Amino acid sequence: MRRALRREVAGTIGLLADEHDFRAMRHYRTFAFADFETYLKAFEDLLSSRASQGAPTAVALFGPQEYADFCTDAGLAPDSPSSRARFTAQLAATGPVIPYDGQPLADLIPALVDESVRQATWEYASALLARLGACASCGEDIGRTAFARASGLLARILDAARPGKRHLVCSISAASETMVAVLHADTDPDGACQLDEAEALEFTTVLALGLATRSPGGLVMRSSAPNSPDRVYGWRLRTGEFEPLTAGQVFDAYCTDADTGDLVSPESDVDYCVPPDLGPDLPPSAHR
Numbered sequence: 001m002r003r004a005l006r007r008e009v010a011g012t013i014g015l016l017a018d019e020h021d022f023r024a025m026r027h028y029r030t031f032a033f034a035d036f037e038t039y040l041k042a043f044e045d046l047l048s049s050r051a052s053q054g055a056p057t058a059v060a061l062f063g064p065q066e067y068a069d070f071c072t073d074a075g076l077a078p079d080s081p082s083s084r085a086r087f088t089a090q091l092a093a094t095g096p097v098i099p100y101d102g103q104p105l106a107d108l109i110p111a112l113v114d115e116s117v118r119q120a121t122w123e124y125a126s127a128l129l130a131r132l133g134a135c136a137s138c139g140e141d142i143g144r145t146a147f148a149r150a151s152g153l154l155a156r157i158l159d160a161a162r163p164g165k166r167h168l169v170c171s172i173s174a175a176s177e178t179m180v181a182v183l184h185a186d187t188d189p190d191g192a193c194q195l196d197e198a199e200a201l202e203f204t205t206v207l208a209l210g211l212a213t214r215s216p217g218g219l220v221m222r223s224s225a226p227n228s229p230d231r232v233y234g235w236r237l238r239t240g241e242f243e244p245l246t247a248g249q250v251f252d253a254y255c256t257d258a259d260t261g262d263l264v265s266p267e268s269d270v271d272y273c274v275p276p277d278l279g280p281d282l283p284p285s286a287h288r
Contacts, residue, residue, distance in 0.1 A: 006053075006055070007053060007054050007055060009055065010055075010056045010057070010058070011050065011055065011056070011057050011058070012057070012058045012059070012060055012088055012089070012091065012092035012097055013043070013046070013047070013057060013058075013059055013060070013088065014059075014060050014061070014062030014084065014087070014088040014091060015043060015059050015060065015061060015062055015108075015109070015112065016036075016039065016062050016064075017061055017062075017109050017112065017113055019036045021062070021063065021064050022036045022039060024064035024065070025064055028078065028079040029079055030079050030080060030081055040105055043105065044104070044105050047059070047100050048102075050100075051100065051101075051102060056099065057099070057100045058092065058097040058098065058099050058100065059097060059098050059099075059100055059108060059112060060088060060091035060092060060095050060096070060097045060112075061091070061095065061096070061112050061113065061115075061116045062084075062087075062088065062091070066087075067084065067087050070087045070090065071083055071087070074086070095116070095119070096112070096115040096116050096118070096119045098111055098112050098115060118181075118182075118198075118199070118202055119202075121179050121180070121181060121202060121206065122181075122201065122202035122205055122206075124179070125179055125202075125205045125206045125208075125209045126205055128174065128209055128213075129142075129143035129146065129147065129205065129208060129209055129212060130143055132212055132213070142212050143208065143212055145212075146208040146209070146211045146212035147204060147205065147208040149208070149211055150204045150205075150207040150208035150211055151204050151208075153207065153242060153278070154183075154200070154203065154204055154207065156278040156279060157219075157221065157278060158185055158193050158195075160275075160276040160277070160278055161221060161223050161276070162223055162225055162231070163187040163191060163225065164186075164187055164223055164224050164225035164226070165184070165185075165186050165187075165223065165224040165225075166183075166184070166185040166186070166221060166222070166223050166224075167182070167183075167184055167221070167222045167223075167224075168182070168183040168184075168185070168203065168219065168220070168221050168222075169181070169182050169219070169220050170182075170183075170203055170206050170207050170210075170217065170218075170219045171217050171218055171219075172206055172207070172209055172210035172215050172216075172217035172237070173215055173216050173217060174209055174210060174213050174215040174217075179206050179209070180206075181199075181202050181203040181205075181206040181207070182199065182203070183195060183196075183199045183200060183203040184196065184199065207219070207237075210237050211237070211240055214239045214240040215237070216237065216238055217236075217237040218234055218235065218236050218237055218245075219234055219235050219237065219242075220232065220233070220234035220250075220253075221233055221234060221275070229269040229270055229271045230267075230269065230270045230271070231270075231271050231273055232250055232254060232270060232271070232272050232273070233245065233247075233250055233272070233273050233274060233275040233276075234250055234253070234275065235275060236249075242278075244274060244275045245274070245275070246274060247272050247273050247274050248272075250272045250273070251266065251272040254266070254267075254270075254272060
């Protein structure tokens, strides 16, 4: 009976994603591994073993510094497997996790890192929006107003795009840091737009931060449809205004190396074009 119940227990395992984090954990006597490659091999074997037994497993990113802070706050001894297990349980409840479905670690680790970066970006942008507070003139919440405008803009951008796969990237230079959010949206057979709600929330939050703080930034859309070239177009965000880019500006952005400034050959079967008309937008607020 215990074996039968064990098959119904879901588990979460904390993964050290790189050698730097692995070396940090080597300071603990109870951490049994001396070699990073051996650790990864044992980790993958454990995942495969649990999968063969029908046990669902999720993987979370284990951060040594976050773990040390957790132990300090909770009054736990950090050099203890039970403390590491308690920290992993918290990660399962609060942090990003990825279910294991047989993918190799070479694919799972980058996906987990991307998910962690995405959540950190959303939390940081949300905190900055909340910190803006109420307008000194009218008392309206600046962050909430910007979020409503960003939601409307995103809805109009998706509605104006042709059916198919849509890939959007929003980049905002705010608070001495550039934040990037990515959103994927597909069209189902009935013509409805399908997107990940967590991605949409992060994307809207980052865009709202750019609108609220009047930070420079941009938004680029790439749409793909069967039997036709991809379309790439975008908008510039400047002082709270949403300005369409010309086809030449989009071409220059895509065909210039961001690090060296050298020209890059344009992709085949790609149209660099002006964006569709989004209709009237709410005017930039004068909130202070």
